[in-house]
Amino acid sequence: MAISAINVRNQFKGTVKEIIRGSVVSEVDVETPYGIVTSVITTRSIDELDLKVGAEVVALVKSTEVSIARI
Template sequence: MSTPIQAVNVRNQFRGKIREIIRGTVVSEIDVETSFGIVTSVITTRSVDELQLKVGSDVVALVKATEVSIATL
């Protein structure tokens, strides 16, 4: 049974499914497929295990950035 998210101070939330998990010894890379594209997160491998994340799991990617840089091409 999953616990619903009650309140989070993050405006950028993207629902999606885990597409790929690249496990590392300390940190792992998680690719989440959303309706807007792929969102990639790097989290501790311990968190991957504690959250029982698996390819195909439904998740919410929460994005909170203090700075976003833009460059011209």
């Protein structure tokens, strides 16, 4: 599958580092040159995308809100 056009400016190429499967939703950790990006997606999507640890992927980040907490 090739991505020919997409309206997401923040794209990070990386490798799947860990998958924590749940019955409905799962967590996917992607190691990028900038650090780890974690995505929560449906377990069905993991199966349909055939995601496995070590797979090369692109993390597409699109958000309308960024929260900040003081430390």
